[in-house]
Amino acid sequence: MPNFLYLHRFSFAFTVVLVILSLSLPFSTHSFDFTEATVDSTHEAFANHSLTSLQLVQYYLSMIRNLNPLLRAVIEVNPDALTQAARADLDRERNSTSNNNRLHGIPVLLKDNIGTADKLNTTAGSFALLGSVVSRDSGVVKRLREAGAVILGKASLSEWSYFRSDHAPSGWCARAGQGKNPYVVSADPCGSSSGSAIAVAANLVTVTLGTETDGSILCPSAANSVVGIKPTVGLTSRSGAIPISPRQDTIGPICRTVADAVYVLDAIAGYDRYDAEATGKAAKYIPQGGYMQFLKIDGLKGKRIGILRKDFFDLLKNSLQGKVFEQHFSIMRKKGAILIDNLEIPNVSAIYQSGEKLALAAEFKVALNEYLSKLSSSPVRSLSDVISFNEKHKKEEKIKEYGQQLFVMSESTNGIGTKERDAISDMAQLSSKGIETLMREKQLDTIVTPYSIVSPILAIGGYPGISVPAGYDETGVPFGICFGGLKGFEPKLIEIAYAFEQATKVRKPPRLK
Ligand SMILES: *[C@@H]1O[C@H](CO)[C@@H](O)[C@H](O)[C@H]1NC(C)=O
Ligand SMILES: *[C@@H]1O[C@H](CO)[C@@H](O)[C@H](O)[C@H]1NC(C)=O
Ligand SMILES: *[C@@H]1O[C@H](CO)[C@@H](O)[C@H](O)[C@H]1NC(C)=O
Ligand SMILES: *[C@@H]1O[C@H](CO)[C@@H](O)[C@H](O)[C@H]1NC(C)=O
Numbered sequence: 001m002p003n004f005l006y007l008h009r010f011s012f013a014f015t016v017v018l019v020i021l022s023l024s025l026p027f028s029t030h031s032f033d034f035t036e037a038t039v040d041s042t043h044e045a046f047a048n049h050s051l052t053s054l055q056l057v058q059y060y061l062s063m064i065r066n067l068n069p070l071l072r073a074v075i076e077v078n079p080d081a082l083t084q085a086a087r088a089d090l091d092r093e094r095n096s097t098s099n100n101n102r103l104h105g106i107p108v109l110l111k112d113n114i115g116t117a118d119k120l121n122t123t124a125g126s127f128a129l130l131g132s133v134v135s136r137d138s139g140v141v142k143r144l145r146e147a148g149a150v151i152l153g154k155a156s157l158s159e160w161s162y163f164r165s166d167h168a169p170s171g172w173c174a175r176a177g178q179g180k181n182p183y184v185v186s187a188d189p190c191g192s193s194s195g196s197a198i199a200v201a202a203n204l205v206t207v208t209l210g211t212e213t214d215g216s217i218l219c220p221s222a223a224n225s226v227v228g229i230k231p232t233v234g235l236t237s238r239s240g241a242i243p244i245s246p247r248q249d250t251i252g253p254i255c256r257t258v259a260d261a262v263y264v265l266d267a268i269a270g271y272d273r274y275d276a277e278a279t280g281k282a283a284k285y286i287p288q289g290g291y292m293q294f295l296k297i298d299g300l301k302g303k304r305i306g307i308l309r310k311d312f313f314d315l316l317k318n319s320l321q322g323k324v325f326e327q328h329f330s331i332m333r334k335k336g337a338i339l340i341d342n343l344e345i346p347n348v349s350a351i352y353q354s355g356e357k358l359a360l361a362a363e364f365k366v367a368l369n370e371y372l373s374k375l376s377s378s379p380v381r382s383l384s385d386v387i388s389f390n391e392k393h394k395k396e397e398k399i400k401e402y403g404q405q406l407f408v409m410s411e412s413t414n415g416i417g418t419k420e421r422d423a424i425s426d427m428a429q430l431s432s433k434g435i436e437t438l439m440r441e442k443q444l445d446t447i448v449t450p451y452s453i454v455s456p457i458l459a460i461g462g463y464p465g466i467s468v469p470a471g472y473d474e475t476g477v478p479f480g481i482c483f484g485g486l487k488g489f490e491p492k493l494i495e496i497a498y499a500f501e502q503a504t505k506v507r508k509p510p511r512l513k
Contacts, residue, residue, distance in 0.1 A: 034059050035203050036509055039102055039260045042206060046092060046105060053085035053092075053105035056206070057150055060107055063204045064153075067512060070185065072176045073198035075112050077153040079119050084150040091148065102263040102292075104148030109205040111193050112154040112173075113161055114138050114251065115240035120151070124242045125159040125173025127396055128389040132378035138240025139272035139279075140209060140251050147267040152205050156198075158191030161216060163244050163364055163410075164390075168402035170194060171220075181223060182510035187477045190223035190452075192216040196254045197224040202510055207264050210254045213244040214356065215455035217252050221467040222451050222480025225507050227261045227497070228254045230455075232487045233462035234282030236265075237272030243367035245360050246278065247424070248459050256507060258468065258498040259295050265490070266290040285488030297502055299495030301336035305483075306444040308454070310344040316450060321479055324471040325450060328481060331503050337496075340442050345434045351457055354430055355423025361406070362413040362420045383411050431461035436486060445492040446483045458484050466497040469506040 031050040033041075045051035061077060068074050078084075088105035115122040115134040123129035137145065144151070156176035159168065171179030171194035179194040181187040182202040189198050193210025197220035200208045210217040212230045221228025229252040236251045243249055253264035269286050271279045287293070307313060307329065316322035329339055345351070365383050372381050380386050390397045390404050397404075413420075435457055439447065447454070450470070458465045463486055470481035481500070483493050501507075 036256060037203075037206060038257055039106055039206060039263050042106060043102070053088040053150060054082060056105070057081050057085040057107055057152065060152060060205050063202075067202055067204060070180060070512075071182055071198050071202055071204075072156055072179045073195040073202065073204060074109065075123070075125065075154045075156050075173075075176045075195065076120050078151050081107065081150055081152050088148055088150060101147050103144065103207075103267050105150065106206050107150045107152040108144055108264075109152050109155045109196060109199050109208040110141065111157050111196050111208070111210050112175075113157065113211055113242035114141060114209060115242070116141050116151060116154075118151065120154050122154070122242065123175060124161060125157050125175050126164075126386070127174050127393060128380050128386045129242075129378065130175070132380070133376040134240060135374065135376045136240065139237025139275055140268040141240070143268050143270065149267070155193070155195030155208060157193060157195055158216075161211060161213065161242070161244055162192040163213075163360070163406050165403040165405055165407070167405075168398075171198070172402070174397045181477065182512055183225065183472070184475055184477050187475070188223060190219040192220075193228075193254060194220050197221050197226050197228070200254055200256055201226050202512060207253060207255045207260050209251060209264070209268070211241060211249060211251045212455075212459070213248045213360070214459035215452050217254060218452035218455050218458075218465055218467045218480075218482055221254050222470075222482070223478060225469040225472070225478035225480075225510075226254055226256055227258050227469070227501070228252065228467045229261045229265055229490075230458065230465045231265065231269065231490065232282055232285055232464045234275075234278030235285060235464075235490070236268045237270075237275040237279050239272050239274030243364070243371055245363035246367055247363060248360070248462065250462075258466070258494065258501045261466075262291045262295055262494055262498075266292055282487075285490065287491055291490060291494055294491045294494040295498045296495050297499060298336070299499030300332055300503070301499075303337045303445045303492065303496050304443055305332060305337050305339050305496070306343045306438070306442055306447040307339055307341045308345060308447055308449050309342050311348045312449045312453065320474060321450065321471065325481065328470060328500070328504060332500065335499060335503055340444065343438060343442065343447070345438060345457065347430060347434060348457075351430050351434065351460065354427050354456075354460060355420070356427060356456065356460055359420050359423045359427070361410040362416055365410045365413050366415060383407060387411060427460040431457075435461060435463070435484075439486055446485050446489070446496055449482050449484065451479055452482055454482055454484050461487075463487060464490050464493060466493045468497050468501050470504075471506055
């Protein structure tokens with residue numbers, strides 16, 4: 001191997017050339033396949049020295065440069081991402097125990113409503129919050145940094161997590177423009193965690209975080225052929241995130257695989273003194289040893305899966321999707337699951353017409369005003385300031401086109417009064433008499449539904465759900481399958497979702513480039 005002799009003789013010069021080469025040609029690592037890279041394959045490549053974190057971040061930055069003008073999935077890249085990656089590489093060289101952490105050196109993209117105390121802005125996609133300064137990292141970001149993750153940047157979203165107006169298209173925000181579905185660019189990317197799902201689907205990053213109040217993780221995950229975990233409310237801290245409702249908000253991973261999503265969940269779940277009540281209550285659900293142990297290839301075996309037909313799968317009768325779901329059911333049966341068919345959640349329409357919007361409108365004003373008042377500095381300090389900002393910046397914020405009627409409706413509320421308390425207790429009743437009774441009576445491990453149309457049921461109860469890729473329609477637009485459960489059901493849902501994913505392997509990367 002004459003190369004080694006040269007390397008020896010010119011080792012210094014050679015190293016310099018190598019560094020320059022690796023800086024200018026991040027794709028020259030022949031042996032590592034960046035497309036569809038998983039957390040595990042990335043760690044293998046770190047360990048066998050065919051890849052560094054720095055090269056990985058350089059690769060993703062160039063992917064973002066190439067594809068983001070079309071996809072608009074990323075609002076900002078972190079000017080410190082390369083430094084963080086280089087530090088992770090050094091740390092790995094010096095200290096082999098840092099390798100034990102699954103997210104060490106792994107780039108993460110955060111939905112733009114998740115606060116970071118760094119050079120990145122936290123704006124929920126709106127110009128109104130540009131230049132605002134948060135006082136500390138949000139709870140989940142603190143945990144990601146402790147795990148050694150590289151904060152790659154902020155993902156676009158439906159502006160204000162789709163709580164400004166219900167006339168705007170999903171995936172639109174003033175700062176990034178219209179996010180696009182990478183499979184069929186004219187198709188709905190869904191929201192509100194649109195940028196997170198688009199970015200990870202199009203291989204612009206390894207893993208992402210989204211947030212959900214009602215559907216905002218599950219829906220874009222389904223629409224972009226990726227995996228989303230909507231955790232039980234309080235399992236992950238919401239501190240430092242721009243809120244809608246502390247009663248329903250939750251933060252969770254959106255990733256290409258169930259395993260990647262579970263590694264992220266393991267990193268971010270847990271108590272946070274800045275979200276003490278909710279994270280304290282939910283801490284009891286977190287199993288010793290975390291969630292990774294539930295990535296079991298035979299995870300469907302013996303699981304009791306309730307198929308909701310009325311109001312759910314019945315809507316797809318005789319369609320391609322309907323047929324695909326029937327095939328999935330038979331795979332589940334083959335893998336040892338017990339399917340309990342023809343189930344119905346009582347009063348589904350009452351759930352959809354419950355006072356959710358009424359309660360959210362009042363909760364949003366209280367929670368947002370508190371968030372804004374606690375910022376170290378900010379051009380807006382209240383919902384009413386944001387409304388005035390939008391009136392003054394009609395053009396940039398497309399106020400004529402999309403309006404801000406949810407803001408106006410929320411501003412007209414006055415805290416949690418009798419109406420709101422009634423609505424909240426109605427929702428609790430519907431949950432306990434509906435899904436909880438059904439799941440207990442039939443001893444279900446999960447209820448299965450198409451896409452994310454079950455999201456209001458999971459939202460009002462604070463329940464978890466996992467969306468897994470299920471197929472592509474006639475035009476190539478992805479759709480998902482959703483496994484929902486009661487509070488703390490994550491271990492069962494992960495076993496089911498992982499075994500289902502491994503048995504079906506539906507996800508394909510989009511054909512872009
Ligand atoms: C290192 O690991 C990666 C990821 O598994 C693999 O793609 C690559 O071929 C390996 N390279 C070598 C030299 O073993
Ligand atoms: C080694 O890595 C671990 C985990 O990242 C970290 O807690 C520890 O401080 C590191 N030790 C040294 C000497 O850098
Ligand atoms: C944050 O916003 C400011 C404008 O207020 C801008 O100058 C800066 O570049 C933004 N930060 C990043 C990382 O894009
Ligand atoms: C379902 O709706 C009916 C009629 O609207 C009502 O009488 C009943 O109490 C509801 N059941 C539940 C479980 O809420």
